[in-house]
Amino acid sequence: MLVLTLAVGAGATQVSQSSSLDQFQSETTESEKLSYIEGNFSTGQENTTTVQVIVRDENVLDKESLTEMLEMQAELRANESVNGTLAGQNAIVGIPNIVATAGIQGEIARELEPTAAEFERLNATVTSERSAIQQQTARLEQRAATLNETADRLERALQTIQQQSSVDARTQFEQVSANTSVELDAEDFATFNQSVQRLRAATNQSQVEAAFRLGTRGVLQSEYQQLQRDRATLEDRGNELESKANRLQSLGAELQRLQSRLENASSASLAAQREQLDSMNESQIDATITQVLSQNGGGGQAFAFMPTDYDPGSTDASATMWIVTQTTEGELATGAASDRLVNSQLAMETVVSAAAEENDDALVFGTGKISDEINRSMADSLAIVGPLALLFVVLALVVAYRDLLDILLGIVGIGAVLVMTFGFMGWAEIPFNQMFVAVPVLLIGLSIDYAIHTFMRHREERHNEYTASDVRGAMRVGLAGVGVALIWVTATTAIGFLSNLTSPVPPIQDFGIVSAVGILAALAVFGVLIPALKVEIDEFLEGRGIDRKKTAFGTGGGRFSSLLSAGSTAARKAPYVVILGAVLISAVGAVGGSQVDTSFNQEDFLAEDPPDWTKNLPEPFKPGDYSAKENLEYVNENFLRQDSQAQVLIEGPVATTEGMTELQAARTAAGNDSVAPNVQVLSDGNPDIRSPLSVMESVAAENESFNATFQQADTNGDGVPDQNVEAVYDSLFATAPGEAAGVIHRTESGSYEAVRMVISVEGGASGSAVTSQMRDIAGTVDGETFTATATGQTILFKIIQDQLLDTVIESLLITLVAVFAFLMFTYRITEGSASLGAFTLMPVVLSVTWILGTMFLLGIPFNILTGMITSLTVGLGVAYSIHLSERYNQELERADTMWEAMETAVTGTGGALLGSAATTVGGFGVLAFAILPPLQQFGIITGMTIIYAFLASVLVLPSLLVVWTRFFGPDHASVEDTPAATAAAAED
Incomplete structure (x- = not known):
């Protein structure tokens, strides 16, 4: 086992890390069309990404502020980390540059x-x-x-x-x-x-x-x-x-x-721009600002750098934005920012923050910054919750074991399980992403369950007068008894994890596979390795006169035994009342669970700034500062988000009068507030929409030759060419090939196959609303002649969100059916009663509704982690029921009455269940201290799942077992606690 552990664990060094949200995308029509757009349209400068730098001040448009911002830009260019990533001379553009350039031009x-x-x-x-x-x-x-x-x-x-x-x-x-x-x-x-x-x-x-x-x-x-x-x-x-x-x-x-x-004034050097601003007085600057930022002054894209509530023509504003274009060199092919981009954007933040005056405030928002915070939040979360989980487990084991050696063996076993699991990830080339931060905690909790059940059963058997009390004999009997339950628990838990393979979201599939491998590793480690180590060590110590007999937790009377026996007492007095009460609570939970939201967006993965107490933690546990989420919310509320766009792809005979008519209909719909209220409107009152028509209009305004062609093709004067459309496209490509290629797909043979509209949407808009509106826009295009598809990152996120909900429902149904069939089959083979499998699963089904109702009450949505909670509830929760049912069935063989069997099972196995539940809840509960928000929610809700599963097994399952025994139980099981019954049972 040690050799196997080392061999498998060697793969852990090959585990890579990924924080990209692109990995959650599956193959859909929308993702295929987005790939088509990226492959056939010029989507901007190739291999580049943009960073938004926002500067806030009392008035960012006065001469002093504009000059300071140009000085900030100069410092950015002087920074080696930043300058090496800039895409050319004009990689930094903002209102200071536009004003200075306009001054030069003036x-x-x-x-x-x-x-x-x-x-x-x-x-x-x-x-x-x-x-x-x-x-x-x-x-x-x-x-x-x-x-x-x-x-x-x-x-x-x-x-x-x-x-x-x-x-x-x-x-x-x-x-x-x-x-x-x-x-x-x-x-x-x-x-x-x-x-x-x-x-x-x-x-x-x-x-x-x-x-x-x-x-x-x-x-x-x-x-x-x-x-x-x-x-x-x-x-x-x-x-x-x-x-x-x-x-x-x-x-x-x-x-x-x-x-x-x-x-060439638009390409003026930064030094020339600074010199120009220095030469202008306030009135000249104000006049220039009024010119470039007025509705009738040709402001155009200048408004994209201003807050959405900016008053056109005003010379007063509290914030403005620059766009910094960086080269990616293919680094964003998978959507994840490289260290090069991360370091450069962090350097940007340092530079602009240091350069800002006392009353100024500057923030940086970009892919690298977001990627850094997500990666740091994963690392900081592990740094905090990992030790806390181990600490809690150790404390729980101290209470449950009260033996240093057993505690150390448990920790060694946990380490072996983690090594094997992460080794498998390395060999299988499964990257470590946001979801996998939960894996160590999950395996710690599950592994210690196996340890507690194995050790507690061993301790029980050492005090059992009917079995051998020596170390090896007690372990043999204990493993024979609890081993079957452990195998059933492993199988059902693995089924719960593997049910996620039905999800179309790749990381959820990977999570299910890795978790299933982890639970199999836990069975191997705590079913083979740790028992073998314990036998060798205990025999060695007892051979030298050290007594290794310990009392099992929850047995021997006392307060814990009384608490654990509450379920068996209620089952003896009023089993049907208990069952009815549980069903009523489940009905209420089911109603609440039907209203739980589903969420998948970038904000889900951005951490809030950690609480103050975490700032007092020693290194390396002390978390860093987090501002991306706050910055994102500010950008959403006040500016045009550079990465918040939807697209409508129109395919067909687009270079025709009919094609131009359909394009105009789609553009009109996109600009209609009643059809698409979440389309981003700039401060000049115009929606930010780019299409072949908008490109034609801008090129015609600057080029007389194309303008003549454009006007000649527009016979009715409505601004839309209605004849010779292909000639207009040809002229547009001849005049402005770069702009034309951004919105029109022309094949190598010169034919025109598709056009696209790029529509900026409000950053804070819900994915459902944006998707619905974009599909309405696409729906205005004639579906018989043309194919119109709404796509874009926001829409793909909405699809993932829908797939998460499908995952919740499908994985729950698959897990229930699979576990139900598995338990019915195994109990029919091993115990001769398939019905026992059905009764064993019932408390878990009830606990699923309880946890869904709790999610609704706490306002926790289904996300990439909590979306697996239903299958996890079944997979994890059924373990508690299996252990109790299996123990009860065994005790029926040697107890005088079912009540005695119930009491022994609940207080004996119940003690182990309580210990494992406490450690598992504690292990998952520490995720509430994680920096990554989905982990916090996952930790809270999974901890509640374990609590509900434990309560259902010790409070509800005994009543169900009473009903099963009366109607489906073995003939030798006595249901009456009377002397006659006792004598009959003894005779049997």
């Missing part, structure tokens, strides 16, 4: 405005003058061509005169004048006639050429001179135009630079 715009105006004016001037110069140049060129042509005509006229001396000069001149647009006057004719005379008088070639020059260029000299002057003037104008063009080019470059700065 300054650039003010500088840009006159530059743009001058550029436009000068551009118009240069364009106009360039056109004028071009026209003038063309006219001058035409004038030069005309003058040249006229000169050519005059030259041909002179040639004619030269060749024909009889030709009249005036006639030739007038012919030229008639065929040209140049106005030739009498003075020009005089010059022409003078050239004719010189030509006729010329005696050499030089005189001829001079005559020709005078008759052509000389005639047009004034015209050519004017042309030259006009050309000079035009050249001066060209030079001036070139100067203006150079100026225009400089203005263009400056304008481009300013526009580039304006476009």
